[in-house]
Amino acid sequence: MGTEGTIQIGYDRETPILVMTRDAVSHDTIPGFYERFEDAYIGQLADFVENLRTGRPPSVTFEDGIAAQRVAIAATVSAREDRAVGL
Secondary structure (H helix, E strand, C coil): CCCCCCCCCCCCCEEEEEEECCCCEEEEEEECHHHHCHHHHHHHHHHHHHHHHHCCCCCCCHHHHHHHHHHHHHHHHHHHHCCCCCC
8 A cells, every 4th residue: 555556466355266186276265364253353342342342341452462472473483494393
């Protein structure tokens, strides 16, 4: 996204998949990220609004986000180095 225009790579509403087997190659699409996780987004937004309305603390904490990031980093290292990675 810039001052002269925008470029989008890929599909917003669906995710392309290429299935390659010994006998054939086929192309299909599956629902995009937003459609696959629509219920989760709605639940998160409803929880957020309820927290604001009632003064309740967030259900998901900063610490939860840090823990999820640590898991993602460990999974990436594990995949790249083909080994188990502890947390």
